[in-house]
Amino acid sequence: MIHPNAIVDPGARLADDVEVGPFSVIGPDVEIGAGSRIGPHVVVKGPTVLGERTRVFQFASVGEDCQDKKYAGEPTRLVMGDDNVVREGVTLHRGTAQDRGETTIGSRNLFMAYAHVGHDCVIGDDCILANQVTLAGHVTLGDFSILGGLSAVHQFCHFGEHAMAGGGSIITKDTPAYVMINGNPAQVHGLNLVGMRRRGFSNSSLKALGDAYRLVYRQGLTVEQALATIRERYSLPETETFAASIEVSSRGIIR
Known part of the structure; x- marks a missing residue:
């Protein structure tokens, strides 16, 4: 052999x-x-x-x-x-x-x-x-991470589970779980819904994650306010993973 x-x-x-x-x-x-x-x-x-x-x-x-x-x-x-x-x-x-x-x-x-x-x-x-x-x-990558060709991740960055980066992304901050990012510098462009559906996420989990995403990125709340609201509304493992991936960030999250 x-x-x-x-x-x-x-x-x-x-x-x-x-x-x-x-x-x-x-x-x-x-x-x-x-x-x-x-x-x-x-x-x-x-x-x-x-x-x-x-x-x-x-x-x-x-x-x-x-x-x-x-x-x-x-x-x-x-x-x-x-x-x-x-x-x-x-x-x-x-x-x-x-x-x-x-x-x-x-x-x-x-x-x-x-x-x-x-x-x-x-x-x-x-x-x-x-x-x-x-x-x-x-660098830390969570389970089911996908990084498109020619992407680069800065030292000490965290990239959350089930997140996806488009090709050529320059990633200098932490990426929350479940999101899609792209660009130089990378910016968030929504949730990785296609990937999560392929992996069997339920509709109720996807709906809750959509609400959690909007609280962080669309409602004008501080991160602390958004995380508190997510935890008040939901007790799902998926929403807790999303919140925790933001909470542990030391470099700030990609916006």
Whole structure:
């Protein structure tokens, strides 16, 4: 299953059925789960953990030292869940000692060609980063996030679950859950209704989220007033997620 022209360090731990293509380099302190396929010309550097059924395409670099100038070779990690797809030329960097010491990626994510995930990022499950999306360090993406091609996210930004960014978006503030954004600088253009319907959100939940969105963005209320009104009117998990994604913002939300 390992091509004779691949280099796999004796300190790497690969499940018995892992495939490694020609000219790939798997370094020490790398763990790769069962059913995974590492294509040709891939570099995986540890400490890195790749879950089961991971697919990495050619010329990707996974678990490399970060680009933060404060990084001085400390032992940091990259940890990925299961069923992730890492396409051509993607770069996924490990964490820094100054933050969490770990870049954490969930399961079932798709990283399209030439996407970049910076140090200490936290990515949930079922996210899509289209071609050449760039995440600076310390970025957090919620579950089911979608970032259109050529989007860029500033360091320390939070991007809420089920939110979507159009192609070429420049994101310098926090994005609440469930919203759609686009532009440079990015602005909010409503809720991600199509995405939520595809994922089975009920009509009553969508109606409540529509009301919550209008309270934040259309009624001229302060953020505090809008959140208080949302919680007075609704006790749904979806509206609480929306409110909480705004409440935790440290950079201010995209308007």
